[in-house]
Amino acid sequence: MSATLTESYTWFAACSTTDVPENGGVCVKYKNDQIALFNFTRRGEWYATQNMCPHRMQMAISRGMIGSIEGEPKVACPFHKKNFSLVDGRCLSDDSCGDLKTYPVKVEGGRVFIGIPGAEEDTWA
Amino acid sequence: MKIVIIGNGMVGYKLCEKLLAKPIAAPLHITVFGEEVRPAYDRVHLSAFFDGKTADDLSLAPASWYADNGIALHLSDPVLSIDRAAKTVSSHAGHTIPYDYLVLATGSAAFVPPIPGVEKEGVFIYRTIEDLELMQAHARKAKKGAVIGGGLLGLEAAKALLDLGLGTTHVVEFAPRLMPRQIDEAGSRMLQGKLEELGIQIHTSKNTAAIVGEDTITGMDFTDGSHLEVDMLVISAGIKPRDELARHCGLEVGPRGGIVVNNSLQTSDPSIFAIGECALHEGMIYGLVAPGYEMADVVATHLSGAAKSFTGFDMSTKLKLIGVDVASFGDPFIGPNEARTIVLEDTSKGIYKRINISNDGKKLLGGILVGDAEAYNMLLQTAKNGLALPPNPEDLILGARGGSEEAGAGVAALPEDALICSCEGITKGQICSSVTDGGCESVDAIKKCTKAGTGCGGCVPMIKDLMVHTMKSQGKYVRNVICEHFEFSRQELLNLVKVKNLTTYNEVLDTLGKGDGCEICKPLVASILASLWNEVILKKGNDTAQDSNDRFLANIQKGGTYSVVPRIPGGEITPEKLIVIGQVAQKYNLYTKITGGQRIDMFGAHLNDLPAIWEELIAAGFESGHAYGKSLRTVKSCVGSTWCRFGLHDSVSFAIRIEERYRGLRAPHKLKSAVSGCIRECAEAQSKDFGIIATEKGWNLYVCGNGGSKPQHALLLAADIDSETCIRYIDRFLMLYIKTADPLTRTATWLNKLEGGIDYLRNVVVNDSLGLAEQFEQEMQELVDAYECEWKAVVESPELRKRFSHFVNAPEEKDPTVQFESMRDQKKAADWK
Structure with missing residues (x-):
C-alpha cells in the first residue's frame, strides 16, 4: 500500500473478507460517508478510495471494474469509464476529471479494516 | 540565468514547460507572476466550466508542479513596474526581482465598447474563471440573456448562457454576419440557422445604443430604435492586448495596442520578449492558443542558445460551437479573380462547404466548413502542403461517388514536414518516426512519446491513420488487439477460448492473457464466455468481469x-x-x-x-x-393478420417465437429485431439487425439494418421463405456475426467491413459456402436449450441476492x-x- 504510515489512522472495521467479491468492490458506510473497498484477489491486494466519482459526482466507484494499466492497479467508474489509480487515486484518463482520495487497508483475522486519517474528523466531506 | 515571466496564462505556462525541456546549461531561475488567484488553466475550454467541469479540471498544472520544478510562482500578484535600467520588476506584494531576460505573457483583456450602462449589474465579460463564477451567481435569478458579439468567443458565451439554464438567449452582432473573421456570408447563414434551431436568437447588423435598467440591467436599446428585454448580458466584442506595462516602461507598442516584436519575439528592448495575445508581430495579434504555444517555443529555443524564428502562423481553426462543427482554413475568402470556388450547400442537413482552388485547378487555397468538418484535417494538409488535387476537386467535399476509394490523396501523400499537431508543433515525420524508431504502436503511446494530439485533440484521427499507414508500410500486421492484456483480436480469442474449453475470466486471463485485466477485456471475455456456453453470467469468478x-x-x-x-x-x-x-x-x-x-x-x-x-x-x-x-433486446411486431385488414401473416406470433428463441443470447453488441405482417412495414423491420416482412408466399428476411446515430437500411438476405427456413437462416447469420465481429460492433458496421459484403454473407448463410451451416445451427440450438432467466437465478439464490x-x-x-x-x-x- 502506498500510504505512508507516519500519519495516524483510526482503523475502522468495515466487513469480513468474504463479504467482498473476488476481484470486485463493495461500498462501505463510514459515518455519513461512503468508501469503495476493493478485493483485488488476483494481486492479493486490498484498496480503498472515496466512493464518489469526481467527474459527475456519482456514488459509483465501488461498482466499477478493476484491472491494471502497465502494471498499475486501477478502477473504471461505471458511468463514463473514467480510470483512477487504486494506489494514489489519481485520474488516469486523458481528460482528467480530478482525483480520488485513497485509504490504507489492512486485513486481520478475516476482518477488513480501513484507515481513516486523523482521529474523529471526517476530512473529505 | 534569471528569467522572469509576467503572466501565468496558457502561453506563460507553456513557456515554463518549454524552458524546462530545453538543454540550458546555466542554472535556471524562473520567476512567474500571475494576476489571477489560480495557476494557469485551460481558457480554450472555459465554457466546459458550466458543463460540469470544475476549476481543478481546467487547471493545466497544480501549484505544486511549479514548486517541484524550481519555479517561483507568485499568484494574485500583478507586476506594477519594470525598471529596464536596473533590470528588475516590482510587484504589488512588494517583490522586486532582478532578471537577465524578461518575458511578457500578459495576454489580453476583453474589449468593452463605450456603451452607456455597461457598468450595470448583470453585465459581464467572459474571460476568467472569476467572470464565470460571477455569471453563475447572477444566472440563478436571470431568465433572458444576451451576448454582444457574434464571434468565436461570443458564441461560446452564448453556449455558456444556455448551459446556465437561461430560457432565452440572444446574440447581437454589429457586423452583418456571425464569425466574420472565419466564415463567409453563406456559411454564416447556415450556422445561424443551426444555432436558431438550438434556441439561440441571432440579431446581425445590430448596434447597441444603451444598456437600460436602474442598478441592474433590464434591457438593451439599439440604434435602429428597437429594444430587447434581458436581465443578463455578456459582452464579448473582441480583445485588447494587455500592453500597459510595456507602454509604461517605454517599449514600442502598436498604434492600436500590442507590444511590437521581431521574428525572435524580442521587443524594442532585446532583453525583453513578448508572447501570446499581447504581442504584435508584423501588425498582427494572434488570438489563438496554437500560435501562442509556437511563440513560447521560439523564445525557449532562443534562450537555450539555438536559433528559431516566428514567421507568422496559420490561423486555420476547427471547433465545435454548441454542437455545430465550424472550420476555416488557408484563405477562406479569396476572391473570384484569384481562385475558383466550389460550394456545397445542403440546407436540409445544415451543411455548407466551400473550397477555393487555384485557377489552374492544381492547388487548394482555402475553404470553409459548417455543419460537417470531418474532412478538415485532410483539407488543411492538402492546402498547406500544396498536394495535388483529384481530377474532380469537388470530390474533396462531396466524397468520392460510385466507389469505396477515399477522395484525395490520403496521409501517404503528405510530405515529412507536414505539421499534423499544430498545438504542439509536431510533424508527420516526428509521428512516423515515433512508430518506426520509438516503437509506438498505439495512439496513446504516440501521444506520450511526442505530445502530439494532447492539445485540442483535433488531429487524433490523423495520428491514427499515420500510425496504421506507417506500420503497414513496415510490413507489420496491424492487428486489432483487444487491450494490453490480450494480444488477440476478439475473433481469435473466441476461437482459443472454445478450443481450450475455458469457462471463467480468470482461466482465460491466466491461459491466454497477462496482467490483471481491465474494463475493456473483462466484459469482452465475459461476453465471449456467454456466447459460447450460455451459463448464468453472475457465476462466481465471472460476476466481477461483467x-x-x-x-x-x-x-x-x-x-x-x-x-x-x-x-x-x-x-x-x-x-x-x-x-x-x-x-x-x-x-x-x-x-x-x-x-x-x-x-x-x-x-x-x-x-x-x-x-x-x-x-x-x-x-x-x-x-x-x-x-x-449486449444481447437480444426486443422483437417488435405490428398487429398482423389476426386483426389488421391488410395483414398477410400472423406477425405477432412469429415475433414471439423469434424473441423467445434468441432471448438472452450474448453477442458482440446488442441485437434488435422486428416482424411486419405486410409490406406496409409498420414494425420498421428494415431498421433492425434482423427484420422479417411477410410476403404473399412467406417471409422476406432482411439483415444488418441499424437505427441510431448512423441509420442504415437492412439488406434483403432471402425472399419468400417459410418460417422454418427463416429461423435456420437467422441461426446461421447470428452465429457468424457472434464469431467474427469485433467487440461493440453492430451488425450494420460488421457488414460494412465484411469483405464481399452482402453477397458473401448470402453465400455463407443461404448457399452454405463455408460448409458450416449445420454446425452453426447446432451451436445455436445448444445456446437456446441452455437459456435460463438470470434474474430468476438471482432471486432464488441468497448468495447472489447479497x-x-x-x-x-x-x-x-x-x-x-x-x-x-x-x-x-x-x-x-x-x-x-
Missing part, C-alpha cells in the same frame, strides 16, 4: 439508480400483466415509460430493491428483458445521496452536479 450493467442485471442511470425492463415478447401483454407492472412501479416508486421497442421501462429503482422487484415480476410470469446486456445492497456493512440502508425531482406527476433523476 460490464457494470450486466453485473447488476440492470441499467445504471443518472444518480446511481437502475432501470427495470421485463421481457414483453413481440410487444404483446395481457391486462393482468399490465396491472402487475403498474402495481410494482407504484410500490417501489418507479418512473414508467413505454420504450421504443414495445416494452415498459421502470426507472429509479434502488440497487437494494432490485431483487424484490424482480421476485414480484417473476411471480407474475415475467422474465428478464436483457435491456442491460450482492444487491449498496452498503456492505449496512445492507438494509439505501444510498442516501440518491435524489429525485418531480416532473409531470412522476419523478426524474436529479441533474448531474
Whole structure:
C-alpha cells in the first residue's frame, strides 16, 4: 500500500473478507460517508478510495471494474469509464476529471479494516 | 540565468514547460507572476466550466508542479513596474526581482465598447474563471440573456448562457454576419440557422445604443430604435492586448495596442520578449492558443542558445460551437479573380462547404466548413502542403461517388514536414518516426512519446491513420488487439477460448492473457464466455468481469439508480400483466415509460430493491428483458393478420417465437429485431439487425439494418421463405456475426467491413459456402436449450441476492445521496452536479 504510515489512522472495521467479491468492490458506510473497498484477489491486494466519482459526482466507484494499466492497479467508474489509480487515486484518463482520495487497508483475522486519517474528523466531506 | 515571466496564462505556462525541456546549461531561475488567484488553466475550454467541469479540471498544472520544478510562482500578484535600467520588476506584494531576460505573457483583456450602462449589474465579460463564477451567481435569478458579439468567443458565451439554464438567449452582432473573421456570408447563414434551431436568437447588423435598467440591467436599446428585454448580458466584442506595462516602461507598442516584436519575439528592448495575445508581430495579434504555444517555443529555443524564428502562423481553426462543427482554413475568402470556388450547400442537413482552388485547378487555397468538418484535417494538409488535387476537386467535399476509394490523396501523400499537431508543433515525420524508431504502436503511446494530439485533440484521427499507414508500410500486421492484456483480436480469442474449453475470466486471463485485466477485456471475455456456453453470467469468478450493467442485471442511470425492463415478447401483454407492472412501479416508486421497442421501462429503482422487484415480476410470469446486456433486446411486431385488414401473416406470433428463441443470447453488441405482417412495414423491420416482412408466399428476411446515430437500411438476405427456413437462416447469420465481429460492433458496421459484403454473407448463410451451416445451427440450438432467466437465478439464490445492497456493512440502508425531482406527476433523476 502506498500510504505512508507516519500519519495516524483510526482503523475502522468495515466487513469480513468474504463479504467482498473476488476481484470486485463493495461500498462501505463510514459515518455519513461512503468508501469503495476493493478485493483485488488476483494481486492479493486490498484498496480503498472515496466512493464518489469526481467527474459527475456519482456514488459509483465501488461498482466499477478493476484491472491494471502497465502494471498499475486501477478502477473504471461505471458511468463514463473514467480510470483512477487504486494506489494514489489519481485520474488516469486523458481528460482528467480530478482525483480520488485513497485509504490504507489492512486485513486481520478475516476482518477488513480501513484507515481513516486523523482521529474523529471526517476530512473529505 | 534569471528569467522572469509576467503572466501565468496558457502561453506563460507553456513557456515554463518549454524552458524546462530545453538543454540550458546555466542554472535556471524562473520567476512567474500571475494576476489571477489560480495557476494557469485551460481558457480554450472555459465554457466546459458550466458543463460540469470544475476549476481543478481546467487547471493545466497544480501549484505544486511549479514548486517541484524550481519555479517561483507568485499568484494574485500583478507586476506594477519594470525598471529596464536596473533590470528588475516590482510587484504589488512588494517583490522586486532582478532578471537577465524578461518575458511578457500578459495576454489580453476583453474589449468593452463605450456603451452607456455597461457598468450595470448583470453585465459581464467572459474571460476568467472569476467572470464565470460571477455569471453563475447572477444566472440563478436571470431568465433572458444576451451576448454582444457574434464571434468565436461570443458564441461560446452564448453556449455558456444556455448551459446556465437561461430560457432565452440572444446574440447581437454589429457586423452583418456571425464569425466574420472565419466564415463567409453563406456559411454564416447556415450556422445561424443551426444555432436558431438550438434556441439561440441571432440579431446581425445590430448596434447597441444603451444598456437600460436602474442598478441592474433590464434591457438593451439599439440604434435602429428597437429594444430587447434581458436581465443578463455578456459582452464579448473582441480583445485588447494587455500592453500597459510595456507602454509604461517605454517599449514600442502598436498604434492600436500590442507590444511590437521581431521574428525572435524580442521587443524594442532585446532583453525583453513578448508572447501570446499581447504581442504584435508584423501588425498582427494572434488570438489563438496554437500560435501562442509556437511563440513560447521560439523564445525557449532562443534562450537555450539555438536559433528559431516566428514567421507568422496559420490561423486555420476547427471547433465545435454548441454542437455545430465550424472550420476555416488557408484563405477562406479569396476572391473570384484569384481562385475558383466550389460550394456545397445542403440546407436540409445544415451543411455548407466551400473550397477555393487555384485557377489552374492544381492547388487548394482555402475553404470553409459548417455543419460537417470531418474532412478538415485532410483539407488543411492538402492546402498547406500544396498536394495535388483529384481530377474532380469537388470530390474533396462531396466524397468520392460510385466507389469505396477515399477522395484525395490520403496521409501517404503528405510530405515529412507536414505539421499534423499544430498545438504542439509536431510533424508527420516526428509521428512516423515515433512508430518506426520509438516503437509506438498505439495512439496513446504516440501521444506520450511526442505530445502530439494532447492539445485540442483535433488531429487524433490523423495520428491514427499515420500510425496504421506507417506500420503497414513496415510490413507489420496491424492487428486489432483487444487491450494490453490480450494480444488477440476478439475473433481469435473466441476461437482459443472454445478450443481450450475455458469457462471463467480468470482461466482465460491466466491461459491466454497477462496482467490483471481491465474494463475493456473483462466484459469482452465475459461476453465471449456467454456466447459460447450460455451459463448464468453472475457465476462466481465471472460476476466481477461483467460490464457494470450486466453485473447488476440492470441499467445504471443518472444518480446511481437502475432501470427495470421485463421481457414483453413481440410487444404483446395481457391486462393482468399490465396491472402487475403498474402495481410494482407504484410500490417501489418507479418512473414508467413505454420504450421504443414495445416494452415498459421502470426507472429509479434502488440497487437494494432490485431483487424484490424482480421476485414480484417473476411471480407474475415475467422474465428478464436483457435491456442491460449486449444481447437480444426486443422483437417488435405490428398487429398482423389476426386483426389488421391488410395483414398477410400472423406477425405477432412469429415475433414471439423469434424473441423467445434468441432471448438472452450474448453477442458482440446488442441485437434488435422486428416482424411486419405486410409490406406496409409498420414494425420498421428494415431498421433492425434482423427484420422479417411477410410476403404473399412467406417471409422476406432482411439483415444488418441499424437505427441510431448512423441509420442504415437492412439488406434483403432471402425472399419468400417459410418460417422454418427463416429461423435456420437467422441461426446461421447470428452465429457468424457472434464469431467474427469485433467487440461493440453492430451488425450494420460488421457488414460494412465484411469483405464481399452482402453477397458473401448470402453465400455463407443461404448457399452454405463455408460448409458450416449445420454446425452453426447446432451451436445455436445448444445456446437456446441452455437459456435460463438470470434474474430468476438471482432471486432464488441468497448468495447472489447479497450482492444487491449498496452498503456492505449496512445492507438494509439505501444510498442516501440518491435524489429525485418531480416532473409531470412522476419523478426524474436529479441533474448531474
